[in-house]
Structures are given as structure tokens and as C-alpha cells.
Amino acid sequence: MDLAPVHWHEDSAAGRPVPPAGRLVLGLSWLLYHGARLAKWWLYRLRIVPRVRVEALTISVGNLTLGGSGKTPLAGLIGQTLADGGCRVTLLSRGYARPGGRWIQWASRDGRLEAGPAEVGDEAHLTARRYPGVDVLVGKRRAVTARFAESERHPDAIVLDDGFQYWRLTRDLDVVTLDLPVSPARLRLFPFGVLREPLSRLAQAGLVVLTGPREPARSMRDEAVALLARFAPGVPYVFASYLPRALRRLSTGASVDPAHLLGRRVLALAALGRPDRFFETLGALGAGAVLPAPFQDHHRYTARELDHQVARARAWGARM
16 A cells, blocks of 8 residues: 555646547547537527526526536625625526435525435535525526526526536526636647637636636736636636635534644545645645545545545554
8 A cells, every 4th residue: 555645636638648549539529529519509509499598687607627616616605695685596506416316406495404415416515504595406407497496486696506508598697717727738628638618618708717726826827817818808807716714523513723734644535626726725724744535526435435544544644
């Protein structure tokens, strides 16, 4: 067993040599993925498939990339901010990777949790816990859940989590998150990079939120601004960062000051789109050393996996 700390980094086809057979497979995948995307877009553009509009103010929070860029917590924050201003708000979540549950399921209503992660998925459950002023409704077809929410709750505002590629429901505002750095090697169309759609789609956003380090380097900011000037001229943008405010003990739920990490050796489990961000955050908070344990996004840990990681942590001398 390797007990030495390792450095996690994101890998992609763009960063490695690919044999000819692999390039052929990637090329075919590119044609199928983006051909289907364009065909779907034209169905809506030509109004062959009609779009749905609801009465409530409708805001989408989405992104262009595969993997985490902060869109889910931003969608919850926007919803809670509207609720704090006196609006009745419903947040629509796909319930990504939920193992079961009804076709349409409330995760929360009126500040009360209605279902657990096994029914609504981890993202929707965490959003419902974190933002009690927002009703959270889960369902893959957001045009259907938006109409259901209007009939049941009569919201003043509807917020879509991960809705930029969902064309069926008309929005009043599209907020798009883009994580830093805006590396050319990463920002290529899938499967050669992490882009779901071309960067030119940024021009259709109402606001771009650039997420990254708390104090990004000047060169990183300038590179991002230049990219927006090229692909989304005139679209307003802001820089945002993640600010950890507390740790939470799993056994009791009690909050612990992040200073508790100072100098400690930490085993870090992550089932996120960008696990490297989590590991870097722990280091920035003063952890003495971090032993990363990255898993697939939304991974559901088994007891056997957790036992293995506990043994690994003890052998390495982790304090947390």
C-alpha cells in the first residue's frame, strides 16, 4: 500500500499522447456527442419542439464544463437571497445520480426536509439542508417540475440548478459558472477536453461567474477576462471564490473552527467533480499534509471502502 501523500491533478485526453486507434474512437465520440447536441438545439431553434414558459421569474445556473464549477451552491445562494428578500422560491434539481425515488419528489418544503439523499440525490438533499428558505423540487424534466411547482406552490421565482443545456424551459436569466484557470488544454470540446459546448455559447449568458482561488493570480484573471472579451463581449462577469467557514463533526454535527486543521495530517476523501479544489482548500487552511483519496463524482461510499480508508489513515499517521 502506498502511504506517501500524492499530488492529485486533473487529466484529460488533451494532456496525453493518444494512439491512432484512440484518436479514431475519440473522434467518433466527438461527432456523436456534438451531433446530437446540435440536432437537439435546432429542434428548439426551428420550434419543431416548443419551449415552455411559466409565470414565475425563471433563473438558470449552469456551466459549460464537465465537473464541478460551483453551480449548485450558487443556485442555492441565489434562491436563498431571493427568499430573504421576500420571494417564494422553488429550486429545481435534476436529482443527479439518485438511486431511486418518485418521478417528481420534494426534497424540502417550508424549511422542512421531505426526503433523504437516497430518494432525491446528494446535491438536492445538501441544498435543501443548506438553504431552508428555498423549496427544493427534484425531477429530470424541469419543464414538468416547473409547472408542477407553479400549481402546488405558486412561487415568485424558480431557479434551475444545471440548466444552461436545458432548452425546453424558457428562462429570464442564464447565469453561467466557469472555473479558473481557463487553460486552453482543458477548454476543448469533450472528449478532447472538458467543454460540453463551444465557448461561443457564453455570449448567450446573462452573467458569467468565474470561480477559483480566493486571490487568483493577476495573469489568471487577465487570461479569463481576455477569453470573455473574445467569446462573450458585453456579457457582465464577476469573480467568486469558495470561503470555508467551518468544519463539521460527522458524529455530532457540531461546528469546528477551520483552525483545527493547522499542522495536522489529514486523509481527504472526495467524490466531487473537481476533487483537486478540495485538497487544495485543506492545504490553504493549514493542514500539515494531505493524503488524497479521490473517488468518482457522486460516489456512494461502501462500508468496506471506508474501513480501508480508515486503515490507510492510521497507517499514514493521519490525525483527521
